[in-house]
Amino acid sequence: MKPARLAVLGIALAAGSGAAFLMSGGDPPPPPPAPKVELPPAPPMTEVLVAAADMPMGQVLRAADLRWQPWPDGAMTAGYISRKDNPKALDETVGASVRSGFLAGEPIRAQKLVRPESGFMAAILPSGMRAVAITTDSRGTNSAGGFILPNDRVDVIRTFRDDASSRANNGEVQLSQTILTDIRVLAIGPLIQEKNGTNVVTGDTATLAVTPAQAETLTLAQKVGSLSLALRSLADAGRPPETQQADSSMAQMPEPALTVVRFGVARQQTP
Numbered sequence: 001m002k003p004a005r006l007a008v009l010g011i012a013l014a015a016g017s018g019a020a021f022l023m024s025g026g027d028p029p030p031p032p033p034a035p036k037v038e039l040p041p042a043p044p045m046t047e048v049l050v051a052a053a054d055m056p057m058g059q060v061l062r063a064a065d066l067r068w069q070p071w072p073d074g075a076m077t078a079g080y081i082s083r084k085d086n087p088k089a090l091d092e093t094v095g096a097s098v099r100s101g102f103l104a105g106e107p108i109r110a111q112k113l114v115r116p117e118s119g120f121m122a123a124i125l126p127s128g129m130r131a132v133a134i135t136t137d138s139r140g141t142n143s144a145g146g147f148i149l150p151n152d153r154v155d156v157i158r159t160f161r162d163d164a165s166s167r168a169n170n171g172e173v174q175l176s177q178t179i180l181t182d183i184r185v186l187a188i189g190p191l192i193q194e195k196n197g198t199n200v201v202t203g204d205t206a207t208l209a210v211t212p213a214q215a216e217t218l219t220l221a222q223k224v225g226s227l228s229l230a231l232r233s234l235a236d237a238g239r240p241p242e243t244q245q246a247d248s249s250m251a252q253m254p255e256p257a258l259t260v261v262r263f264g265v266a267r268q269q270t271p
Contacts, residue, residue, distance in 0.1 A: 045070040047083040049090060051102040057124065058150065059098045066090050066108065079109040099124055121186065121207070130215045131186055133205040134227050148206070150187050153232040156180040156208070156218065160225030179221055182232065184209045 048071040055065060068083050068090070076082070081089045096113040114124075125131050134156075148154060158179045165173035187207040206229060210218060221227060 044073045046073055046076060047071070048076070049081040049083070049093065049108045051104055051106050051108060053104050055098050055102040057098055057101050061094055061096050061098065061113075063090065063094050066093060069105070071107070077107075079111060080107045081110070124186065125209060128211070129209045130212055131207050132210055132215045132218050133207045134218060134222055136188075136206045136227075136229065148185055148188060148229055148231050150185055152185045153182050153234075153236070154185055154208075155230040155232060156183060156221075157228045157230055158221045158225050159228065176228075178230075179217055180210070180214055182236070183214075185229075 047068040049066055050069045050071075052065050052067045055061070059065070071080070071082075081093070083089070086092070093108060093113065096115055098112065099114045100112045102108065102112065121131055155178050157176055159174060159176045162173045162175045185206060186209050188205075208218070218227070
């Protein structure tokens with residue numbers, strides 16, 4: 001066979017072998033490298049002092065109640081306590097009382113704290129209001145069974161002896177009358193907040209936030225009778241009172257029906 005024919009035959013065989021290899025489905029070519037994705041730079045952070053757990057009003061801060069937490073510089077607000085500006089802020093904050101409650105992770109602000117020497121009750125009292133303490137029963141007989149907590153809303157009921165009716169009926173006649181409604185409780189006894197399941201009523205006083213005129217009414221009512229607290233539902237907070245609130249004079253108290261107890265039987269009677 002001539003060399004030229006041999007060369008053509010070899011080329012044909014090589015081409016056929018290559019075609020057969022390609023038709024057999026060999027290893028695919030490697031994929032192209034993935035493009036590099038550049039992540040945005042992390043925002044600058046500053047450590048701020050935050051609450052380590054929920055803290056109610058009146059709680060005295062301990063070191064375990066506070067911690068440092070990174071906070072974005074763009075979200076910093078005036079009043080936040082930063083570690084950069086005051087590295088000893090955590091130790092300096094220990095011992096202060098919470099003037100307004102904190103949630104876990106909420107930044108600590110000096111405006112919501114009060115030092116013991118500043119007078120906690122005066123700090124939490126709203127402007128224009130007065131704190132008046134009335135005598136209660138530590139067993140809870142005239143304070144909703146001991147279930148009244150600070151920040152609850154109550155009605156104040158005055159109970160007194162009706163001398164004229166008692167003489168006319170030759171028996172004891174007691175009258176009860178709601179003199180104030182929707183009054184905020186600041187404290188029960190020496191406690192500012194119930195903690196660890198302890199009994200709410202540990203003292204013999206309830207401190208109420210009232211207007212100056214209401215303070216006069218409470219003071220006079222306590223002199224001429226006994227006072228009880230009726231706990232209001234949270235759903236009633238802020239609603240108009242059912243009866244007109246008493247003025248500073250006992251003679252100007254509202255005129256709803258009185259509850260008269262005569263010989264152990266209670267009935268309603270208009271004054």
